[in-house]
Amino acid sequence: xxxxTLIALSIALFAQSPAYSADLDLGxxxxxxxxxxxxxxxxxxxxxxxxxxxQYQMGLIYLNGYxxxxxxxxxxxxxxxxxxxxxxxxxxxxxxxxxxxxVTKKDLKTAxxxxxxxxxxxxxxxxxxxxxxxxxxxxxxxxxxxxxxxYQKAADQNYALxxxxxxxxxxxxxxxxKSIEKSYIWNIIAAKNGYKMAEKSRDMDxxxxxxxxxxxxxxxxxxxxxxxxxxxxxxLKNFS
Numbered sequence: 001x002x003x004x005t006l007i008a009l010s011i012a013l014f015a016q017s018p019a020y021s022a023d024l025d026l027g028x029x030x031x032x033x034x035x036x037x038x039x040x041x042x043x044x045x046x047x048x049x050x051x052x053x054x055q056y057q058m059g060l061i062y063l064n065g066y067x068x069x070x071x072x073x074x075x076x077x078x079x080x081x082x083x084x085x086x087x088x089x090x091x092x093x094x095x096x097x098x099x100x101x102x103v104t105k106k107d108l109k110t111a112x113x114x115x116x117x118x119x120x121x122x123x124x125x126x127x128x129x130x131x132x133x134x135x136x137x138x139x140x141x142x143x144x145x146x147x148x149x150x151y152q153k154a155a156d157q158n159y160a161l162x163x164x165x166x167x168x169x170x171x172x173x174x175x176x177x178k179s180i181e182k183s184y185i186w187n188i189i190a191a192k193n194g195y196k197m198a199e200k201s202r203d204m205d206x207x208x209x210x211x212x213x214x215x216x217x218x219x220x221x222x223x224x225x226x227x228x229x230x231x232x233x234x235x236l237k238n239f240s
Contacts (some may be wrong), residue, residue, distance in 0.1 A: 036067025
């Protein structure tokens with residue numbers, strides 16, 4: 001069973017100020033439907049106002065060349081501006097740039113520090129990546145215990161990739177006490193979220209369990225999953 005490595009995603013999570021959120025949302029809407037000039041028209045005044053979410057979005061535009069000439073250094077500058085305001089998505093993407101070493105000099109220690117800041121701001125994909133870095137000793141001393149804890153944090157936010165890797169930690173006994181039952185539980189939950197590799201791992205776990213253990217742990221997985229969904233819905237409700 002292969003453990004997942006660092007994942008790179010670029011998704012805006014939220015706006016930091018209600019005063020600009022409508023313009024930001026409109027810009028993101030235009031960006032998502034490929035109307036790049038309209039998106040830029042919404043973002044540029046917000047960037048001039050030093051609004052971190054807009055700085056981040058414009059960073060993505062320059063990084064990918066959406067409606068502009070691709071300019072990776074401009075993207076790096078904008079990500080740095082947003083990261084200096086502790087905008088979690090910018091911290092995340094900036095960490096990836098330091099990990100990859102294509103846009104800026106590769107620096108895994110800086111990448112780890114940035115990812116840790118994003119993870120501490122409750123960004124599940126950053127929590128997942130931080131766990132991967134800890135597990136593999138990327139920019140930090142390898143620490144399976146801390147890795148398992150960050151996988152757990154992301155798993156509790158219904159992040160399927162973290163749920164799958166957490167199951168593998170239990171299966172292998174890395175950072176946690178070895179437990180086929182807990183591996184089974186988290187593979188069930190990851191599979192519920194549509195992760196195909198978890199389905200195969202779940203079935204492998206099941207062959208090692210008794211009928212009673214299977215029944216008991218399916219019930220536990222269902223209860224944990226319900227709690228995760230309830231907490232997520234409550235969080236979304238509070239945010240809205």
